[in-house]
Every structure is written in structure tokens, then in C-alpha cells.
Amino acid sequence: MNRSSTHLIFSSGLFLWMLFSLSGALWASTSSPVKVMTYADEAKIFEGDFDAIKQRKRLRIIIPANNEGGLYLPRRGSPVTRQQEIAEAFARHHQLIPELVVAQNFRDMIPMLAAGKGDIVAGNLTVTDSRRQKIGFSIPLSHVVEQVLIRSDEDRIQKVADLQHKRVMVSPESTFWEALTWLKKHRYPDIILLPRADGMLDEEELDLLATGDIDATIRDSNIVEMYQSYRDDFKVAVNFSKQRDIAWGVRKNAPQLQYALNRFLLLEHVLEDNDQPRFDDFDEISKRKVLRVLLRNNASSYFIYKGELLGFEYEMARAFAKFHKLRLEVIVPPDHQALLQWLVQGKADLAIGFLEPTAHREALGITFSDSYNEEYQHLVVHRDDPLASIDKLGQRAVSVRSSSAYWEALQQLKKQGVRIDLEAAPEDIETEELVRLVGEKKLDATLADEHILNIELVKSVSVRSAFSVGEKRKQAVAIRNNNPLLLEAVNAFIKK
Numbered sequence: 001m002n003r004s005s006t007h008l009i010f011s012s013g014l015f016l017w018m019l020f021s022l023s024g025a026l027w028a029s030t031s032s033p034v035k036v037m038t039y040a041d042e043a044k045i046f047e048g049d050f051d052a053i054k055q056r057k058r059l060r061i062i063i064p065a066n067n068e069g070g071l072y073l074p075r076r077g078s079p080v081t082r083q084q085e086i087a088e089a090f091a092r093h094h095q096l097i098p099e100l101v102v103a104q105n106f107r108d109m110i111p112m113l114a115a116g117k118g119d120i121v122a123g124n125l126t127v128t129d130s131r132r133q134k135i136g137f138s139i140p141l142s143h144v145v146e147q148v149l150i151r152s153d154e155d156r157i158q159k160v161a162d163l164q165h166k167r168v169m170v171s172p173e174s175t176f177w178e179a180l181t182w183l184k185k186h187r188y189p190d191i192i193l194l195p196r197a198d199g200m201l202d203e204e205e206l207d208l209l210a211t212g213d214i215d216a217t218i219r220d221s222n223i224v225e226m227y228q229s230y231r232d233d234f235k236v237a238v239n240f241s242k243q244r245d246i247a248w249g250v251r252k253n254a255p256q257l258q259y260a261l262n263r264f265l266l267l268e269h270v271l272e273d274n275d276q277p278r279f280d281d282f283d284e285i286s287k288r289k290v291l292r293v294l295l296r297n298n299a300s301s302y303f304i305y306k307g308e309l310l311g312f313e314y315e316m317a318r319a320f321a322k323f324h325k326l327r328l329e330v331i332v333p334p335d336h337q338a339l340l341q342w343l344v345q346g347k348a349d350l351a352i353g354f355l356e357p358t359a360h361r362e363a364l365g366i367t368f369s370d371s372y373n374e375e376y377q378h379l380v381v382h383r384d385d386p387l388a389s390i391d392k393l394g395q396r397a398v399s400v401r402s403s404s405a406y407w408e409a410l411q412q413l414k415k416q417g418v419r420i421d422l423e424a425a426p427e428d429i430e431t432e433e434l435v436r437l438v439g440e441k442k443l444d445a446t447l448a449d450e451h452i453l454n455i456e457l458v459k460s461v462s463v464r465s466a467f468s469v470g471e472k473r474k475q476a477v478a479i480r481n482n483n484p485l486l487l488e489a490v491n492a493f494i495k496k
Contacts, residue, residue, distance in 0.1 A: 037100045040108060043117035050256035053119055059091040060099045062109050062118035062249075079222040079246075080124045083141060087122040087248065090264045105198060107173030110134055113249050119257065121249030124220065126175050131249075138248040138261045139309055143327045144220040146176060146241040149234050151209055157216060157237045161188060166215035169194040169205060176218040179241065202227070209234055222246070243327070266297065266332065277346030282485035285349055291326040293317045294339050294351040298430045299455050301353060302330065312451075313352045316372070320493050335428035337403040340364055343478055349486060351478040354449055356405035365481050369490045371474035375450040377409060378465040380435050387445075387466040390418055396444035397423040399434055406431075406447040409469060432456055439463045449473070 036058075043060070046052075053059060063084055084100070091098035101118045103109045109121045113135055126144070127137050150157050157166060160183070170176040172195045184191045194214060196205060202223070208214045210233040218240050219227075227234075248265075250258045278292075285291060295302040295314055302311040314330065321328040331348050333339050343351040344365050355361070357368035379398070381387050387396070390413070400406035402424045414420050425434055425446075432455065434446040439461040448456075453465060477494075479487050 036097060037102065039102045040104060040112060040117065043101050043112065045116040046119075047116040047251065047253060049254045050260050053257065054094065054096065057095070058097040058099050059087075059094075059120070060101050060118040061087045061091070062101045062103055062112055062121045062123065064106050064109065064123045065102050065104045078226055079142070079220075080122075083122045083124060083246075083248070086141070086265075087120060090261065093264065094260070105173070106171060110249060113251060116251070119250070119254070120261065123249075124223065124246055125249050126220065127245040127247050128175055128178075130178075134252075135249045136252045136254070136258050137245075138250060138258065139265055140245040140247050141265065142222060142246045143243050144222050144246055145239045145243055146179075146218055147221050147224050148237045148240050149206075149209060149217050149219060149224065150215065150237045151212060152233050152235050154215070154235075154237075159238055160240065162237075163216060164188045164190045165192065167192045167194055167213075168216045168218070169196050169208065169214045170218050171196045174218075175244075176240070180218075206231065206234055220244075220246070243322075278349075279346045279480065279482065280349070281483045282489050285326065285486065286324065289326055290329055291317070291321045291324070291350070292329045292331055292348040293321075294331050294333055294342055294348040294353075296336065296339060296353050296430065297332050299432055300451055302332070313354070317350070317352060320490070323493060324489065335426075336401055337427045340366060340478060343480060346480075349479075349483070350490070354451070354475045355478050356473045357476055358405055358408055360408065361478070366478050367481050367487060368476040368478055369487060370494050371476045372494050373451075373475040374472045375475070376468040376472055377406060377447050377449055377470065378453050378468050379445060380438055380448050380453060380463050381445045381466045382438055382441055383462045383464050385445075385464075385466065389467060390469070393418075393420060393445075395421065397421045398445045398447060399423045399425045399437075399443045400431075400447050401425050401427055401429070403427060404431075405473065409473075410447065413469070435463055436461055449475075 038060070046056070046060075048056070061084065064080065088098040101112070103112055103123075106123065109123050109125075110131065112118050113121050121135075125131070125137070127140070131137075148157065148160070148163070156162060163183075168180060168191055170180060170193075177193075177195075180191060180193055184193055202219075205214075205217055206227065209217055216237065224236060248261060250261060280288070295311070295317070297303060298311075300311065301313040302309070317330075318328050331342070333342050336353070339351050339353055340361060342348055354373065355368070362368070379387075379390070381396070387393070398410060398420055400410065400422075407422070407424075410420055410422050414422065431446070431448050431452050434443060435448050435453065435456045437443040438446055439456070445466070447469060453463070456463060477490050479490065
């Protein structure tokens with residue numbers, strides 16, 4: 001079994017450093033717990049948090065009835081089915097039996113969760129303020145927009161205002177109904193709002209649309225993509241909402257479970273498409289409306305703080321994606337070496353990690369954007385270490401990753417005659433952890449960018465800069481050589 005160790009950062013007040021090993025074989029194996037199925041009326045009440053769930057040795061996953069609920073088999077590519085599979089993988093990762101608790105109606109899922117008839121909801125739930133008052137949510141699994149669907153030969157509806165005098169069918173329990181009710185009351189009173197009958201399947205509703213019995217309906221864009229893969233009797237008329245988050249629901253009194261879900265999702269769901277390499281330039285990326293970005297999980301790039309996804313480079317990537325109306329998909333490679341390897345292999349469109357352009361990296365088939373940051377590298381030692389100049393390094397070992405720009409910088413100094421005891425650090429360790437190990441006197445010294453050192457100093461790590469090394473270093477976004485349009489778009493964004 002292949003294993004990859006990734007350092008995850010979470011926080012409760014100050015950042016907590018945790019080492020999290022994620023199996024490369026997350027899916028079912030001969031030793032994996034076998035899932036079971038329960039229907040809503042059979043579900044027992046249990047409201048324990050994650051420690052109690054682990055004692056029971058099962059995780060109850062609430063799913064809608066039309067997702068392996070006995071009405072029909074799920075279609076390949078269903079976002080709901082995929083979310084269920086990831087939830088099952090989370091359960092197996094913690095040696096829990098995944099128990100699917102079937103809700104006969106979508107509207108029943110949140111009340112079932114709140115009542116203790118399940119532990120999480122994996123049913124393509126849109127995060128809304130009204131739902132947040134009832135339950136908690138994981139970090140987003142994906143982002144969608146709500147879309148108005150019409151018959152394929154229909155041209156009368158091209159904007160939301162065109163829904164006036166049209167028959168629009170949606171479920172009364174959906175966010176679509178809530179939004180349409182508001183529009184009908186405040187802007188377009190002549191919308192003919194039709195409630196979707198209990199038990200009606202999506203397919204049946206789309207059939208009504210195709211035959212002209214209704215004029216429009218609304219669906220999340222990920223569900224639309226699934227149906228468009230095999231139906232051509234409807235089309236998207238207009239986007240009905242801005243981008244919305246899709247997440248798992250969790251009880252408000254289960255903070256341990258929410259924490260564990262977020263820790264798992266930060267790695268797991270971003271690896272979803274890594275087996276499907278793509279080498280598209282920006283024109284094709286714009287068509288598919290998804291931007292895949294490689295980021296490392298650390299305090300300067302991408303981390304969770306108080307349940308929110310943050311990080312300078314994550315927020316920069318998110319701003320770029322939002323500017324171009326793209327959905328951001330973050331991919332966390334297992335180590336720093338894989339960051340650029342995965343980019344070359346087509347597992348992502350961009351790699352960002354405060355990367356310094358070097359000849360070695362460009363030889364991999366990578367070009368770099370204009371720089372978005374420039375800073376010095378610092379030789380970091382313990383606070384009590386008197387070292388003040390590079391010629392006084394003596395017998396101190398300097399630990400850095402061999403794939404890093406730090407290694408190249410120190411090798412250049414060695415070629416210039418500087419005596420340096422250079423030690424290769426593991427590729428899956430973050431620079432900030434090397435700094436922390438120096439602070440604990442477990443390492444003599446390391447090299448770190450100025451922003452990383454500043455973060456650690458704010459956290460009161462017992463280190464200091466002995467001196468800066470060389471000139472200021474430029475840091476830029478890595479892009480494959482054959483993507484000139486993407487390079488142009490990134491450079492324009494950095495300049496703007």
C-alpha cells in the first residue's frame with residue numbers, strides 16, 4: 001500500500017501543526033468495512049460527536065432516496081453519488097462502517113440530521129444562511145451556480161425577467177423555491193410557480209419540460225452537467241444565481257466530526273480528478289469553467305483557520321478564478337517535488353508555492369509568470385545561536401529540501417567556495433516545520449523565505465535570522481510551456 005504524508009494546518013486560536021497520513025488506497029478493500037443501508041423510519045436516535053461515533057464503529061450518512069435509495073440506480077458521473085463515495089471513503093479511513101440512511105424526500109434530510117437520525121448529510125446541499133441556523137457545514141466540496149433550464153427549441157427565456165407568465169416547476173423544499181418566491185413577491189409577480197410533487201424524479205420533471213408541460217425548471221450546474229451528458233432535449237437559458245458552495249451537513253453539536261471532515265476533505269476531494277490529465281490552454285479552461293491549481297498545505301499558501309479556507313496564494317488563485325468566472329479546484333500534492341511534476345503531467349493548470357523561477361525548473365517544461373512577490377532568503381538559526389555571518393557557519397548543518405530553490409542557492413554558494421554542511425530534508429516537510437525544528441534545537445539551521453520566517457516569528461518560535469542570503473528572489477506562478485494563453489491571462493491579472 002502506498003502512503004503519502006502531508007502536514008495539515010488547522011487552528012484553534014494559534015495554528016496547530018499536525019501530521020496526517022492519508023492512504024493512497026482510500027477506496028474499498030478486502031479489509032474495509034462493508035457499508036449497510038437503513039431507511040429513515042428505521043434510523044435510531046444518536047447525537048454523539050466523533051469520539052462517540054468511533055466507539056460505535058459506524059458513520060451514518062444521510063442520502064436522498066434517488067441515490068441508491070431503491071427508486072433507481074445512480075447514473076455514472078452523478079455529483080450526489082460521488083459525494084456519497086467520498087463520505088464512505090472518510091468512514092473507511094477511520095475504520096468505520098459507512099451506513100447509508102435513506103431520506104425518502106430531500107426536505108427530510110436536514111430534519112433527520114438535526115434529530116440525530118444520521119451523522120452527516122451527503123446530498124449536494126447548498127450552503128445558505130437559513131440552513132446554517134439549523135446545522136453546520138463542512139468546507140465546500142465544490143462550487144455551483146443555479147441555472148434556469150428550458151426546452152432545447154425554446155428561445156423565449158433568455159434572462160430571469162423572461163420567467164414572467166411562464167410555468168416554472170421546482171421543489172418547495174429547495175433553495176430555488178425560496179428564491180423564486182422572493183422574486184414573485186418583489187419583482188416578477190406573474191411567474192407561475194408550480195410545486196414539484198413529492199416523489200417526482202428529476203428525469204420525470206425534465207420529461208415535462210421536454211414535452212412542453214412546463215416552461216422552465218432550475219438545477220445546480222453540477223447536476224445540469226450530469227444530465228447534459230446523455231440528454232439533449234433541454235438547455236441552459238440563464239444563470240439564476242451567483243456561485244454557491246456545496247458541502248456536507250453536520251450537526252451543530254458535533255465540532256469534532258466537523259473538524260475531522262474538514263481535515264479529510266482538504267486532501268481527499270481535491271484528488272478526485274488526478275487520474276485524468278488535461279493540458280488545455282486558457283481557451284479550453286474557459287469553456288470547461290474549472291481552473292485546477294496545485295497548492296501546498298501550509299501557513300502561507302493554503303490552510304484552514306476557524307473552519308475557513310485561507311492562505312495568501314489560495315486567495316490569489318480564488319481571485320483570479322472569480323475574475324474569469326471559473327470554479328477553483330485546489331489540488332494538494334503529497335510533497336514539494338510532486339508540485340511541479342503533477343503540473344507537467346497535466347494534473348493541474350497552475351502550480352503556486354512562492355516558487356522561484358530557476359533554470360532547473362524551466363528545464364522540466366515549465367515557464368513562469370511575472371513575479372507577484374520579491375523577498376530575501378534568510379539563514380534561520382535558534383534565537384540563542386550567536387551566528388552572524390556566513391563564514392562562521394562552522395559545523396552547523398543547514399537542512400533544506402533538495403528540490404527547493406534553497407538547495408540550489410546553497411549549492412551555488414558552495415561552488416563559490418563557501419563551506420556549508422548541506423543536509424537534505426524530507427520532501428514532504430514544509431519549510432515552516434523546518435524552522436520550528438530549528439527553534440526546538442532539533443536542527444542547526446535552515447533557509448527560509450522572509451514571509452515564512454515572519455509568520456513563525458509571529459507565532460513566537462524561538463528562531464531568528466542570522467543573515468540574508470544573496471539578492472531578493474522573485475516568486476511567480478508556474479505554467480506549462482504549451483499554455484501561452486494561460487500565461488498571458490495570469491500576467492495580465494498580476495499586473496492588474
